[in-house]
Amino acid sequence: MNASGPAAEPSTLLLTLSGQDRPGVTSAVFDSLSRAGVEVVDIEQIVLRGRLILGVLVTAPREWKRLRDDVTATAEALGMQVEVERGTGDNRARRAGRAHVTVIGTPLKASAFSAVAGRIADSGANIDRIERMARYPVTAIDLHVSGADPDRLRTVLAAEAARQSVDIAVQPAGLLRRGLRLIVMDVDSTLIQGEVIEMLAAEAGCEREVAEVTSRAMHGELDFEQSLHERVALLDGLDAAALDRVYDAIELTPGARTLVRTLRRLGYRFALVSGGFSQITDRLADDLGIHYSRANELEIVDGRLTGRIVGDVVDRAGKATALRHFADQVGVATEAVVAIGDGANDLDMLNAAGLGIAYNAKPVVQDAADTAVNVPYLDTILYLLGITREEIEAADAAAGYTTPAPPV
Numbered sequence: 013m014n015a016s017g018p019a020a021e022p023s024t025l026l027l028t029l030s031g032q033d034r035p036g037v038t039s040a041v042f043d044s045l046s047r048a049g050v051e052v053v054d055i056e057q058i059v060l061r062g063r064l065i066l067g068v069l070v071t072a073p074r075e076w077k078r079l080r081d082d083v084t085a086t087a088e089a090l091g092m093q094v095e096v097e098r099g100t101g102d103n104r105a106r107r108a109g110r111a112h113v114t115v116i117g118t119p120l121k122a123s124a125f126s127a128v129a130g131r132i133a134d135s136g137a138n139i140d141r142i143e144r145m146a147r148y149p150v151t152a153i154d155l156h157v158s159g160a161d162p163d164r165l166r167t168v169l170a171a172e173a174a175r176q177s178v179d180i181a182v183q184p185a186g187l188l189r190r191g192l193r194l195i196v197m198d199v200d201s202t203l204i205q206g207e208v209i210e211m212l213a214a215e216a217g218c219e220r221e222v223a224e225v226t227s228r229a230m231h232g233e234l235d236f237e238q239s240l241h242e243r244v245a246l247l248d249g250l251d252a253a254a255l256d257r258v259y260d261a262i263e264l265t266p267g268a269r270t271l272v273r274t275l276r277r278l279g280y281r282f283a284l285v286s287g288g289f290s291q292i293t294d295r296l297a298d299d300l301g302i303h304y305s306r307a308n309e310l311e312i313v314d315g316r317l318t319g320r321i322v323g324d325v326v327d328r329a330g331k332a333t334a335l336r337h338f339a340d341q342v343g344v345a346t347e348a349v350v351a352i353g354d355g356a357n358d359l360d361m362l363n364a365a366g367l368g369i370a371y372n373a374k375p376v377v378q379d380a381a382d383t384a385v386n387v388p389y390l391d392t393i394l395y396l397l398g399i400t401r402e403e404i405e406a407a408d409a410a411a412g413y414t415t416p417a418p419p420v
């Protein structure tokens with residue numbers, strides 16, 4: 013079969029236009045292309061600081077030099093530059109092993125990004141596309157990568173993230189990222205700042221004793237259930253009104269309301285799963301519009317805490333069980349669940365989810381989770397889900413919310 017037969021690759025032209033962006037540039041270029049009767053094969057366009065780069069791949073007409081000259085004249089009239097390259101075929105299909113690699117830095121230094129790109133190349137993968145997700149209060153960049161196993165890439169990039177002091181999330185590309193998902197969050201030191209039991213201990217005058225039990229638990233001398241019972245016992249006799257005072261003193265993690273508000277607009281469901289206390293978490297759920305909540309219940313008799321827990325303790329295993337229960341209620345697979353936590357008792361929950369995020373977590377949790385976020389903004393997680401800062405702010409503005417102005 014000769015080159016003109018049906019199996020021959022089609023001749024194409026790649027036009028790359030660059031220059032100062034302005035309204036009508038794309039329209040003018042395509043007006044030139046329309047006169048040649050070509051077909052559009054692919055388009056990419058990006059604008060950086062008012063500079064436009066437009067790449068168009070079209071089928072090459074018989075008189076392709078005439079089209080080149082026409083497009084060149086159009087570009088010159090616009091005060092722009094254009095390169096025209098003749099070749100054959102469409103863009104090659106992206107290879108298997110597609111993933112989203114989200115890099116977050118405060119700031120994101122060029123040296124760190126260079127190191128990340130180098131590790132991706134070392135893995136035999138290719139960066140097909142780069143998109144900015146946010147420029148403040150963190151810089152978040154999403155890389156579309158192909159040609160590497162996401163699990164292997166995650167391991168390689170986790171080590172580089174630690175060396176460069178940036179956060180890196182690796183997620184397999186696919187429809188799941190855009191579908192209905194369930195967000196399951198820990199509460200203490202995740203959704204809120206601080207630990208409720210320590211705040212209650214301050215009310216009861218036993219902060220030091222509670223801290224000692226917590227330390228023993230952190231050093232592996234006590235499991236979570238045993239340590240919880242010992243700490244709660246120290247609250248025996250505390251006036252139940254202290255729960256109201258503690259609730260009023262709670263400070264949400266920056267970005268918590270934005271995270272919930274934004275994802276609720278997209279139909280996501282939320283659940284709080286806490287080793288803390290339902291008297292606090294249920295009120296938080298009501299306040300934030302969170303659909304489900306599970307935590308330990310403090311026993312209260314005659315208006316005072318008894319120092320006991322009612323029912324089964326929500327421990328490490330209990331958190332994972334709650335996650336699966338809420339996933340069943342929502343009607344999604346665990347692969348569609350995003351779990352967020354910071355402590356060792358969150359590990360089973362993080363592992364049960366399709367995406368487990370260690371949020372400002374202990375090293376052992378960061379090592380075990382799918383990804384780690386170490387910035388003090390909970391809404392940073394939105395960037396891992398493919399949502400840009402511009403989209404968040406536009407939705408907030410339409411709903412009447414105000415957001416702080418970006419730095420100049």
